[in-house]
């Protein structure tokens with residue numbers, strides 16, 4: 092038992108298996124991003140277009156990684172591809188200011204409602220690092236509050252409280268004083284947040300993924316964001332929306348544009364740079380001012396926040412970014428991706444009902460999340476949007492071995508599902524049908540292999 096999927100997978104993706112053998116000799120566990128780790132080995136991809144990608148054995152997949160969420164328009168949207176190729180012929184790095192970065196910054200200010208000033212970084216992790224440091228410099232306070240389950244990258248200050256058990260950071264090698272300066276609050280719990288801020292006068296900022304942990308795996312709604320805005324304002328604490336995923340995805344103006352709740356600072360990445368590396372912090376002029384040079388040597392030496400970074404606003408990322416954001420600006424691409432995700436959630440739940448499994452697929456906007464252990468909810472109706480569910484089970488509650496088997500079974504049936512799956516505007520109803528059929532067949536395989544009863 093429990094071998095069939097692995098055997099079939101190893102045969103069908105034989106060239107990927109060979110590549111993984113080489114990869115294990117150079118990379119820890121053979122992978123270059125923890126999220127791509129898969130037992131017995133991950134698929135190796137050679138080409139992608141629209142909503143699809145192809146592996147080294149010529150197998151085609153419907154892709155729900157969409158570049159870790161960076162490709163709202165799908166792979167190689169012709170306008171983006173052409174613009175990047177044209178820029179490539181004119182140089183990849185001038186070590187100088189250039190027009191594209193100005194256009195890119197202007198697009199961010201135009202689209203993100205709270206953005207008065209912008210500064211580009213090379214990743215989302217760098218963006219949250221910058222936003223938190225700005226908040227400290229601005230308030231003169233030391234600590235941050237983050238919500239359990241929320242992910243903000245991998246620097247020291249934010250690896251706390253990402254996965255249950257939340258008391259244990261997802262990484263060793265941290266200084267205890269850094270760990271102790273990140274205060275954790277249960278998601279959607281305004282009472283506890285108020286208590287933390289009342290008891291501790293040393294909090295510089297509160298950071299949140301505005302649609303909830305990992306793009307709504309533990310959902311948050313506008314009502315909580317409005318409360319959060321009020322509470323942080325009352326306590327003069329900087330409010331940071333980490334819109335690395337939600338920015339330009341929930342709407343052209345991100346989650347803040349959708350919910351009309353404005354933070355003090357916003358972190359951006361992924362879609363921002365149109366599938367190339369890039370990030371940014373945007374926000375209030377009076378906070379972003381800390382990044383300015385002034386005609387004052389004392390200020391420049393002691394008060395200004397330093398910010399170098401070789402690849403900040405590099406011409407290729409700026410070109411992919413500005414071309415992508417211009418296409419997204421009217422909002423049609425967001426609506427298309429959302430519509431497809433909604434169909435997908437409905438179809439996948441139909442398959443679950445057909446198999447009479449205690450599972451659910453839920454989500455909002457262009458996201459969908461699998462819940463594989465709904466029975467633990469007892470008699471409470473499933474309604475994650477209204478939090479009638481133990482949030483500790485919504486993220487990180489699935490047995491990793493089962494999830495690997497599930498992913499392999501889906502890959503065998505032509506669909507690639509990551510931890511945080513999303514649609515793009517390139518996904519079609521035909522992709523939804525293909526995915527539902529693959530899901531049906533994957534469930535049958537999982538039953539045959541003894542992973543689920545039936």
Ligand SMILES: Cc1ncc(COP(=O)(O)O)c(C=O)c1O
Pocket residue numbers: 159214215216217219242243244245300333334335336360361370
């Ligand atoms: C909400 C959020 N913040 C920050 C990050 C870190 O971004 P990056 O992977 O570009 O460092 C991610 C990455 O997935 C993210 O989802």
